[in-house]
Amino acid sequence: MAAISQKETMMTMNRVVRLIERPVGMVTRSCFSFEDEAVAEPGEGEFRVKIECISLDPAMRGWMAEGKSYVEPVALGGVMRAFAAGVVDASNNSQFQVGEYVTGLFGVQQFAISDGNGVTKANPEVAPLEAWLGGLGMPGWTAYFGLLDVGEAKAGDTVVVSAASGAVGSVVGQIAKLKGCRAVGIAGGPEKCAYLVDELGFDAAVDYRADDFFATLKAATPDGVDVYFENVGGDIGDAVLSRMNTFGRVAVCGLIAYYNATSAPDGMKNVRSILVNRLKMQGFIVFDFAKGIPAAMAELAEWYREGKIKFRQDVREGGVDAYPEVLNLLYTSGNFGKLVLKV
Numbered sequence: 136m137a138a139i140s141q142k143e144t145m146m147t148m149n150r151v152v153r154l155i156e157r158p159v160g161m162v163t164r165s166c167f168s169f170e171d172e173a174v175a176e177p178g179e180g181e182f183r184v185k186i187e188c189i190s191l192d193p194a195m196r197g198w199m200a201e202g203k204s205y206v207e208p209v210a211l212g213g214v215m216r217a218f219a220a221g222v223v224d225a226s227n228n229s230q231f232q233v234g235e236y237v238t239g240l241f242g243v244q245q246f247a248i249s250d251g252n253g254v255t256k257a258n259p260e261v262a263p264l265e266a267w268l269g270g271l272g273m274p275g276w277t278a279y280f281g282l283l284d285v286g287e288a289k290a291g292d293t294v295v296v297s298a299a300s301g302a303v304g305s306v307v308g309q310i311a312k313l314k315g316c317r318a319v320g321i322a323g324g325p326e327k328c329a330y331l332v333d334e335l336g337f338d339a340a341v342d343y344r345a346d347d348f349f350a351t352l353k354a355a356t357p358d359g360v361d362v363y364f365e366n367v368g369g370d371i372g373d374a375v376l377s378r379m380n381t382f383g384r385v386a387v388c389g390l391i392a393y394y395n396a397t398s399a400p401d402g403m404k405n406v407r408s409i410l411v412n413r414l415k416m417q418g419f420i421v422f423d424f425a426k427g428i429p430a431a432m433a434e435l436a437e438w439y440r441e442g443k444i445k446f447r448q449d450v451r452e453g454g455v456d457a458y459p460e461v462l463n464l465l466y467t468s469g470n471f472g473k474l475v476l477k478v
């Protein structure tokens with residue numbers, strides 16, 4: 136009998152990360168199990184994806200928590216939910232051929248079985264696979280709909296975005312520029328701020344960690360703020376609220392400053408700005424715009440092909456076993472660009 140090579144032996148196993156305990160505060164390794172399981176075969180109408188990279192998204196912390204949200208929490212014992220990208224390596228579905236690249240909610244594991252629901256095709260010849268989890272993927276769609284549909288940004292507006300050097304924020308500012316707006320980014324530290332202006336073409340960047348944060352924000356928004364794309368919450372959100380113009384829009388995309396909170400965070404202080412400026416403040420989830428995703432993706436890909444928009448990926452090694460530590464980088468400002476874990 137021919138000896139089974141080590142590679143073939145490894146190929147028969149699937150390393151799977153399951154949620155076994157709900158975190159309190161930051162996630163810890165003890166919240167997960169890490170086990171090798173037999174690789175499943177696709178059933179009728181299904182295909183199997185060999186996952187190459189996993190998307191780390193701030194929302195994951197919320198997906199682990201119980202309580203009312205826009206999506207069911209990950210069940211205890213369930214595979215940790217995650218967007219991921221990979222290649223089809225077995226298929227009983229004529230719409231997904233072996234060798235095609237795809238993204239979808241495949242989970243924190245090495246192989247996934249899918250029926251094609253919610254799966255998008257990726258073309259690594261257009262952009263690196265990681266970018267299909269970033270600027271061309273869910274964060275890019277979020278930036279697009281949040282700025283244009285929820286924020287109703289139009290030429291001449293001043294747009295401010297927080298977590299501006301990240302996956303969503305960096306795309307928000309660049310689309311704002313393409314639409315003729317003044318783009319101002321808020322980010323932590325001089326390196327990220329320089330990147331926004333020098334590399335991405337933002338008009339100004341404001342370091343929220345600097346002592347003169349508010350004075351710099353004021354100087355960067357001489358005509359006030361028409362659209363605030365909120366990714367953070369807390370003191371940053373409050374500071375921008377005090378700069379809003381009459382009939383301004385606040386698109387509440389994320390509140391990352393609160394995701395690991397163990398007690399109710401302080402309330403918004405500048406709530407009076409909503410009244411006196413007649414602001415429209417709207418939360419949104421990207422999948423509210425599901426129907427528009429193919430068109431948004433096509434436009435983002437076109438801008439990318441034409442060199443009008445750039446995506447930065449922060450790719451980490453370590454495989455699925457490194458999931459908890461790499462995820463926590465998002466909440467400690469440890470990432471610079473779209474955070475992705477190589478499998």
Ligand SMILES: NC(=O)c1ccc[n+]([C@@H]2O[C@H](COP(=O)([O-])OP(=O)(O)OC[C@H]3O[C@@H](n4cnc5c(N)ncnc54)[C@H](OP(=O)(O)O)[C@@H]3O)[C@@H](O)[C@H]2O)c1
Pocket residue numbers: 191192193194273274277298299300301302303304321322323324327366367371387388389390391392393419420421422464465466467468469470471472473474
């Ligand atoms: N509504 C939706 O459908 C939707 C979809 C995708 C993402 N989102 C939201 O969009 C936001 C950005 O997500 P992303 O994937 O693009 O992540 P990201 O910006 O690439 O990474 C997170 C960044 O948030 C900043 N941050 C973390 N904790 C902070 C704190 N306490 N105060 C200030 N800044 C903090 C850090 O940047 P600094 O170095 O600048 O501190 C960190 O690098 C998140 O709130 C996320 O939940 C919403």
